[in-house]
Amino acid sequence: MSTATVHDVITSEDEARALGLAADGLWIAGEVVAARSGATMPVDDPATGRPLADVADADEQDATTALDHAVEVADTWARTPPRERGEILRRAYELVTQRADDLALLMTLEMGKPLAEARGEVAYSAEFLRWFSEEAVRVAGRWSTSPDGATRLLTMKRPVGPTLMVTPWNFPLAMGARKIGPAVAAGCTMVVKPASQTPLSMYALARLLQEAGLPDGVLNVVTTRRSGAVVGSLLKDRRLRKLTFTGSTEVGRVLVEQSARNLLRVSMELGGNAPFLVMADADLDAAVDGAMVAKMRTMGEACTAANRFLVHASVAEDFASRLAHRMSRLRVGRGTDPGVQVGPLIDGRSRDDVDALVQDARDTGADVLTGGEPLPGAGSFYAPTVLSGVAPGTRLLEEEIFGPVAPVVPFDTVEDALETANGTDYGLVAYAYTRDLSLALRLSEELDTGMVGINQGLVSNPAAPFGGVKHSGFGREGGPEGIEEYLETRYVGIKP
Template identity: 65%
Template sequence: MDDVIGRIPKQLFIDGKWQDSADGSTFGVDDPGNEQRLCEIADGQSADAEAAVEAAVTAQESWARTPPRERGEILRRAFELMTERADELALLMTLEMGKSLKESRAEVIYAAEFFRWFSEEAVRIDGRYSPNPAGGGRTIVTRQPVGPCLLVTPWNFPLAMGTRKIGPAVAAGCTMIVKPPQLTPLSMLNLAALLTEAGLPDGVLNVVSSTSATRIVNPVLGDARVRKMSFTGSTEVGRKLVEQCAPNLQRMSMELGGNAPFLVFADADLDAAVQGAVTAKMRNNGESCVAANRFHVAEPVAEEFTRRLTEKMAGLRIGHGTEEGVSVGPLISDGQRDKVIELVGDARDRGATATTGGEPLDGKGFFYRPTVLSGVPEGARILREEVFGPVAPITTFTDEDEAVALAGDTEFGLVGYLFTRDLDRAIRVGEALPTGMVGINTGLVSNPAAPFGGVKASGFGREGGHEGIDEYLDTKYLAVAVGAH
């Protein structure tokens, strides 16, 4: 483990060079599984952010002219390097974030797939040519890189949320300034080194770690030469960033909070529904914007579903992510664990019952037991707020209309899940749910080949799929006069 940490760059990455912060300051990165210090890394300042912008702006013109095939080949080499080093990348992620090694390996493979997908999309950036309907001219439509971008990534998926933004930016021909999360910055620093090894030119990717997001974001968004921002994080922060982008009218992609409903109809395959529930709830220790947050179950099967889910959740092994057989690691911080304790306490005070779990673990590390809450009343905060932890609150419904109404009773609209054997109902309810994504008889929707994103307070823009590269391209129309022969 010490060898892995020792090999990770610990400075800022600006214009192809590793360097200390402007004032030489550093901050610590800790292991949430034992609360031990892993290392110290550079704490970026506003001057460093400004230097990163200059590097990105300077590199933009030549990078935009780089042939799409070359850009794609860089991404392809990065994909291959990530695949070759999956075990080491997974261990680093587990140490800084806490998830089990099994989950970390799955994230590495998922993250690498964005590079492979967008390596193929780079050569498929298209346009069109057509005669004017009235004659006398031609219409040419072409697509060009939007320009330098600010990418702000979250702590819960420290590698995949980076590749999901960097992949399409590289493919489109955009340069980048990346602000990685304070809690889990090491995976991004390591990714910058890997992309350099894959052949990414100096200045195309710049990474500025910092204890202050404001210190980095403000000078970057204040520079009109930066033309786009992509952010993954809370809705509260997202709203503020939208305001900051307004003066310079920078394009935005906002992947914000979620409050995913999980609907189980009376005709559902309960074994599949329970397995889907564990997948949708417990991925990433429950610290995921697409985690199932509210379980609405048809009354006739609610008792049996609760019994089976309780049995599954109670059987999950909890411990440090590097331990063999562990499937549930720690939460990211004591503050996050306190939030889970608070929401569970509120539900129990209102009459909910914990059929398993319902408490933190004693000792080092920010652990909370996998929990199932039954009889959760309508007014419980956990039905309104994103719990971001291993807690499954269960309520019941009587018919389809009530299920859809309950599912949509939130400001968020990222993803919903539903389980039913009725194809008509699956399509009908899937189309009725006010979410950007729907999982039908599956608890896993993330897919590099599909558009990821939400509606309402869950944001706008899409990442992944054919749509993902559109966020980094401007459309240009050329009007061409063609005279008579």
């Protein structure tokens, strides 16, 4: 099997070995194949702007071929004993863990996040494989007697069937593992379309799953620059039974509309506008620690990133000052360099979008406590930024920032904080810091989000259901709920 075609930007044996985990062609039926047209596309290093490798650039026919193979093995795979499916995932967990350093380096090269964060994502990804290896044997139905006693009611679970998975660039390994793990456990076959910016990690995961014993054709990976056309063509295919997507609300809305043609099972993990509430009684040291995690994970390029810091007026100035001090001390650079804490944004367009939001806030009266501008030189770097005095209605508070920018907004009452926090179309996650148990419970109940972090800036956990409400999507990934997204319920009535 061929590995990714590597450019001369690679400077070390470690980088070359990491790139060797990936492939340069489409992953179809367990083999690396070229795109039908022979077209390729570059994968760039966002820290330098230079190409790392070339991969296949698929068209609609390539995607149909991938689905052909997923459909061909669907029935056989669905009948595979749950224990066998679970053992494949367990072996995949062990392989990902063993090769964590190379996988982390590969991710850093194509996405930009610092190596320490990339290692954390690899561990997080592996845990999804382990969690669902255990869930594979826990799928169960029920047996009961009808109320009139005349019939026996048998309820069983069956795999949904061939599934299309569209994954984002910001967590290129974890989002794949979070979808593939439950699908394998449930007995579904898959076509995965990773983001064109970061396909290498997905190719590496596909190879490791094959090494772990996943039969050919169960998992197929198709890379393309023509995402709309390729995904759209698959959604028109009546053999496809499910779509799962992680990405922006705008794209998700289009995919939901397209999926309605064939009434697909759909799960959507979309955008966010996460509030981070700091109450008057909060431990400010702990709140700042949590804010750094909630804001700066993956350079702020996460749907779970804290977007609006709502801080009680009595402590707002102190909190903003402490946060600005911490942000100003972060080391920015290429994620492979020692000591780097903040990598580049994914590309120049993303950097410019973040800067436009910051400049709009400044034009409407916001004060820059630290940062506030792109960093000079190669790569798409943006300075970690803290703003105060941000006016209500500013774009920065209404839109998902997706960058290392923290606007601090004071509030006077709990009611004010809740009204502001909930005053958005999004509802993925909220964070709140307080030492008052009753207040913590109230916030947990009244914040209109799918997830809430109390006194912690990180909520993601493979054993917990991840997902949002409102325009942040529907469906859940992870936890016991995660496998249900890949199962259908069948009822059988039996006359004794």
